[in-house]
Amino acid sequence: MKTLQNRISSPEKHFTVTKKEINNNKALLTNVLYNEMEQFVKTLVPDNNNSAQFRPKLMQLQILKNAYLKDRLHFKGKIIKLNELELHLLAVVKKKNSSPNSTICKAVFNFQLKQNISQAS
Numbered sequence: 632m633k634t635l636q637n638r639i640s641s642p643e644k645h646f647t648v649t650k651k652e653i654n655n656n657k658a659l660l661t662n663v664l665y666n667e668m669e670q671f672v673k674t675l676v677p678d679n680n681n682s683a684q685f686r687p688k689l690m691q692l693q694i695l696k697n698a699y700l701k702d703r704l705h706f707k708g709k710i711i712k713l714n715e716l717e718l719h720l721l722a723v724v725k726k727k728n729s730s731p732n733s734t735i736c737k738a739v740f741n742f743q744l745k746q747n748i749s750q751a752s
Contacts (some may be wrong), residue, residue: 636694642708644671645727648698658700663735665689668722671706671738675720687740690719694736703727711739718742 644667652663666687672687698704705727712719720740 642675646704646706648700648702648704650700652702655695655701657700661694662714662738664724665692665693665738667704668706668724668736669740670737672720672722673710676742685696687720687742689738691739692736693738696733696735696747698724698735700724704715705709717744724727 638733646667652660654660669687669689676687677720683733705725707723707725709721709723711721720739720742722738722740724735724737726735
């Protein structure tokens with residue numbers, strides 16, 4: 632039986648900060664980082680009948696450091712909660728090929744599942 636957990640193939644993404652995505656201090660714009668994270672978690676949820684929302688709801692955001700021009704970022708995802716009502720995904724962004732404490736940002740996204748919506752109506 633295929634479940635959502637074993638249908639996620641490779642929850643990783645790479646992103647390089649370019650000139651059009653930075654502010655005057657050459658730091659990555661927060662809205663660009665958020666949009667990239669949101670697009671990343673959307674790719675993790677398979678297009679099936681169980682997901683009611685394809686727009687994830689941000690539950691928690693923790694920005695730890697800035698990313699700067701030409702930094703190569705590595706996005707990684709992990710399911711932290713899955714039941715018949717909802718799916719919670721953790722997205723972690725780190726600088727690629729850096730020290731272990733190179734985490735830029737962490738975020739938890741929530742997807743409401745259709746079974747939950749049908750029970751409420």
